[in-house]
Amino acid sequence: MTTQLDSEKPASSRFTEFFRPPKGTLGVDFAASLVVFLVALPLCVGVAVASGVPAELGIVTGIVGGIVVGLLPGSTMQVSGPAAGLTVVVADAVDQHGLATLGIIVLGAGLLQILLGLSRLGTWFRAISPSVVQGMLAGIGLVLILGQIYPVGGLPQPDTTGEKFSGIPDLLVQTFTSAAGLSGLALAALTLALMGAWKKAPAKWRVVPGALVAVTAASAVAAFTAAPVSKVEVGSLLAAINPPSAGAWGDFFAPAVLGSILTFALIASAESLFSAAAVDRMHDRPKTQYNKELVAQGAGNSVCGMLGALPMTAVIVRSSANVQAGARTKASRVLHGVWLLLFVIALPGVLGFLPEAVLGALLIQAGWKLLELRNAVELIKSNRGEAFVLILTTTMIVATDLLIGTLTGLAVAVVKTAIEMSRLSVASEHEDERVRVELGGNATFLRLPRLLDHLENVPAGKDVHVDMTEVRHLDQACHQAVEDWAAQQRRSDCNVEVAMPAGSR
Incomplete structure (x- = not known):
């Protein structure tokens, strides 16, 4: 008896299965979707604020990531939305090109992702050196932390990294000498402490996300004490939607905009597919199909671009919460997008109670994890x-x-x-009238100086046998250098034998 995997089923079958899920999965997927929604809501707002755009645009991206990407093939457990890892590039793009051009950049990145996926290049992202990826995430984390300490201290975030470093002395003065700074610092410390303590709470309590508990409690304290801190400004979701204008379309092929499109596409794709590799290790459901997932991410970003919203990636925090909450099908990630949509329609004013210092602490923790x-x-x-x-x-x-x-x-x-990969071993055995030189490994141009130094140190007037049969790879540069050296020795009446690797000319 064989079982047909989700990834092998036709699209119509997968689509129908969402509305008629397998028996016994609807309840757990419903519960998991609520957990993911509660994790995603403050992160959507926090990422938008940190990116320098209206908070509503972060929620729009979360909705698209849940409903649009959630319905598409590629991954079963991954959840998409605005990511902390893109705040740096989004803030830079908005600063350089303006908010009106953000939609064009996100749309272009989405179309490029679709092209990469259709070209079956998605799996190549797994070939990127892990140390580069870890360095990229660490760099993003440092810049994110450096930027978010300013809202905690009651100051606006500087535009450049240099200004963030140079502004630290003024930030320290503001934080410890003003009511706004001290209040923001206390709220941020409370938020971080609650998130850390929640990890040690009883398992049945931890069904509620620690970030939600910390943000709710800190916001309640801020409201109860009337703390003099800045709050998140949230308006109408429809009013925040900012489709690309005619003028913005004219900038599509500008070199700077094309550079931003390439940056967004590569970083969003890499983060999504690396997240897929990590999430796939957490569950026993069908594994991610990388090319289809890249097309799905591109489709989501294309929709976000048309709405003028933030770019999206698959987000490891929401995805792991989805797995840990027991999700079994794609229904959980789609429903989390529905809950986001219903929340901003029914209760948009609730977000106005969130202090920026609390969201700053949430993102500082995200940066620390990176x-x-x-x-x-x-x-x-x-x-x-x-x-x-x-x-x-x-x-x-x-x-x-x-x-x-x-x-x-x-x-x-x-x-x-x-x-x-060009490691080359060279060893010599000297006899009375004969020298044997043995080479092993890979003889490439990168090791040519060492090879020539060794050959040129062979005593003159002796017969030489150069054994290269153990060389795994011999490039043209080293091949020609050995032949030239041997010819020169033969002109000096020396007997030189060269045993080349099998298959070489």
Whole structure:
């Protein structure tokens, strides 16, 4: 007897199955959707605020991620929405091009993701060096933390990383000498403490997400004490929707906008597919089909772009909450989008009670998780080369921007791999009138100087046998260099024998 996997069923069958789910799954999926909704709501708002856009746009992206992407094939357990990892690039894009152009950039990124998925390039994202990915996430985490300490202290977030560093002395003064700063610091500390303590609560309590408990409690304290802190401003969802204008369409092919589109597409795709690899290890349901998931993410971002909303990715926090809550089908992630939509229609005023300092603390914790310091320390102990790539990527992201930092890390990782793959062993055995030189490994141009140094140190006037039969790979540069050296020795009346690897000319 064989069981047909969800990924092998036709689209019509999967679509029908959503409305008529397998027996026994509706209840657990319904409960899981509520848990995911409660996790997603404050994160949608917090990511939007941190990105410098209206809070409603973060909720729009969460709704699209739940309903649109949730219905499409690709992944079963992943949940999509606005991600903390994209706040840096979104804020930079809005600062450079304006909010009116954000929709164009997100739409372009979505279309590029669809093209990548249809071209079956989704699986190639798994080939990116883990140290580059970890460095990218750590860099995003540092920049995110650096930006969110300002709302906690009662100051607006500076535009550039340099200004964030240089503004720290003024931030410290503001935080510890003003009522707004002290109140924000106390609320942020309360939020972080509650989230940490909730992990040790009884299991039956932890059905309610710790982030929700912390945000609700801290917001209640702020309201009860009339704390002098800034609150989130939330307006009409329909009024916040900002479709690309005619003028914005004219900027679509501008080099700077195209660069932002490429950055959004690559980062969102990488984050989504790396999240898929992590989430797939958490459950026994059908695994992610990477190319279809990339098309689904692209479709979601295309819709978000047409609405002028934030870009989306698959988000590991919501996805893991979905798995841990016992979800069995896609219904849970679709329903979480429905709950987001119903909430902003029925209770939009509730979000206006959220202090920005509390959301800042929520994102500081998200940034701290992105750092993954324990993994970084283990990598430094076990593989210094990979650790160097991680630290370089992180440093370059903080010092420049996300695209330059990530590309730098990728370039260094490729060079490092090329060097490691070009390991060449050279050994010599000297006899009375004969020298035997044995080579092994990979003889590429990167090891050519070492190879030539060794050959040139062979004593003159002796017969030489160069044994290269154990060389796994011999490129043209090394092949030609050995032949030229042998020819030169023969002109000096030396007998030189060269045994080439099998298959070489």
